[in-house]
Amino acid sequence: MEEKSELIRDLTMMVSSVADTNNLLSLIVLATMKVMNAKAASLLLINKKTDKLVFHTCIGEKGKEIKRYEISRNEGIVGWVAERGEPILVPDVSKDPRWSPRIADSVGLETNSIACAPLMMNGEVLGVLEVIDHTDNEPMDGDDLARLQSFSDLATGLMVKAREYEEVAKENKFLKETMGSKHKIIGNSxxxxxxxxxxxxxxxxxxxxxxxxxxxxxxxxxxxxxxxxxxxxxxxxxxxxxxxxxxxxxxxxxxxxxxxxxxxxxxxxxxxxxxxxxxxxxxxxxxxxxxxxxxxxxxxxxxxxxxxxxxxxxxxxxxxxxxxxxxxxxxxxxxxxxxxxxxxxxxxxxxxxxSLRERGEDVIILAEHFLNYYSMEMNQKPKRFDPDALAALANYSWPGNVRQLQNTIERAVIMAESDTITVEDLPLEIGEFQNKAIKVGATLKDAVDNFKKDFILKSLAFNKGNKTKTAKVLDIQRTYLSRLIKDLEMG
Ligand SMILES: Nc1ncnc2c1ncn2[C@@H]1O[C@H](COP(=O)(O)OP(=O)(O)OP(=O)(O)O)[C@@H](O)[C@H]1O
Ligand SMILES: [Mg+2]
Incomplete structure (x- = not known):
């Protein structure tokens, strides 16, 4: 018993440190079979697409042959466990109506007793760990079931870790893509x-x-x-x-x-x-x-x-x-x-x-891009611009072009005290562009054009440069919006 619990302890340690999930899962099945002196042991996992149980590992007598089969939920004892999420001990399968002899019969595996424990994560059944008969043909008993349960817990722990790894890997991939976009040319104009x-x-x-x-x-x-x-x-x-x-x-x-x-x-x-x-x-x-x-x-x-x-x-x-x-x-x-x-x-x-001035709504697209980029680089939660800050960015004339915009956003991400970038986080000379004053003395046409331009830019900014959305909010056709942008020399 001492040796067995040591084995479990070792496995537990490995589970928390090893990334090679598949090999380790197989190792757990092997340990289950050895520790429990079972004739055969298998791990079945739910295939999310087909909703069937497929063998991940199947070892012991007839292991190779059995591995080819798939089991429906509700088929046999394993299916029952997968459906209910409860462990089960069946000391004599011939007396249990749930027993399905399909696989055992077709591969010629004599089966008397069986113990199964589910792998559960947040109430969801991930799979089933199963053992069949002791090597000396003694039936499985309640102690065996408890032992099996600890192995299935171990396998579950491993799978949870694996999912976390997957999440991290996905995040890293996203991060890499964002970093890779260091050389990506952003813009839609x-x-x-x-x-x-x-x-x-x-x-x-x-x-x-x-x-x-x-x-x-x-x-x-x-x-x-x-x-x-x-x-x-x-x-x-x-x-x-x-x-x-x-x-x-x-x-x-x-x-x-x-x-x-x-x-x-x-x-x-x-x-x-x-x-x-x-x-x-x-x-x-x-x-x-x-x-x-x-x-x-x-x-x-x-x-x-x-x-x-x-x-x-x-x-x-x-x-x-x-x-x-x-x-x-x-x-x-x-x-x-x-x-x-x-x-x-x-x-x-x-x-x-x-120049950036000639690129109209690209200012917003670039600003959003740099905002994501620097939030990510500084390991911060994704931030957003408030509408006034966006309007200021859209109205400013950017003599230093994209580099100046990039530096401005980097600084804003550092300065911002919340998840929202406000005008206060922008340099004064840019921030003051949030409300471009219409000067008295202009012709009515110029003033109206100015207002239109300002209004459209702000609306575009608010909708993150998405013309379709902006047109919808303004209740005009998208083509008309594009024409306005062109006529007002914004694009
Ligand atoms: N369209 C774009 N999309 C994304 N990033 C851009 C874009 N244009 C410029 N940048 C970024 O702006 C910064 C300045 O760009 P770059 O060094 O290519 O400018 P430049 O025209 O060579 O300037 P200079 O004349 O001062 O050398 C760089 O960090 C670059 O990645
Ligand atoms: Mg250069």
């Missing part, structure tokens, strides 16, 4: 959809792409998108911030060097263009490059070759170039600050990203 479509269109070619637009708008995100949609997408993209390094360092980084090319160059070092061979190089802040560097870049773009610093042999690489800048390159060209020939080399395909 026509402008952003067009930019995404354009990226998809040009991804397949090797043509150089120039991404332009204000700062904080998502240029890096779109450069990543072009690369990831391209046939080179499975290789790592090489990212170089051309504005971050002084010219000589940038040159070394990009082109690498031969041994002895400069003081301290004690070995040959390949540069980033070589690292990007057969992949994509993203030249960020290309507008910041010096005239000398522009000449070198032009050569790589034209010929696909370059020299390592101090090198004599031209190196050839197959690199796709994506460049980005928040500078107006055309203006720089005019001022002779940027080489015209390089500009045309880069500007083969142009993707001009819209």
């Amino acid at each position: 026509a402008a952003i959809k067009k930019a995404i479509d354009d990226c998809a269109k040009v991804a397949n070619s090797k043509a150089t792409v120039l991404i332009t637009g204000e700062s904080g708008i998502g240029k890096e995100l779109f450069a990543r998108l072009v690369h990831s949609l391209s046939p080179r997408g499975h290789k790592p993209q090489v990212v170089v911030n051309c504005g971050a390094l002084p010219e000589t360092l940038l040159e070394r980084e990009l082109f690498g060097n031969e041994k002895g090319a400069y003081t301290g160059a004690d070995s040959r070092r390949p540069g980033l263009f070589e690292a990007a061979d057969s992949s994509t190089i993203f030249l960020d802040e290309i507008g910041e490059t010096s005239p000398a560097m522009q000449v070198k870049l032009l050569r790589v773009l034209q010929e696909g070759t370059f020299f390592r610093l101090g090198g004599q042999t031209p190196i050839h690489v197959d690199v796709r170039v994506v460049a980005a800048t928040n500078k107006k390159l055309e203006a720089l060209v005019e001022q002779k600050l940027f080489r015209e020939d390089l500009f045309y080399r880069l500007n083969v395909i142009r993707i001009e990203l819209p």
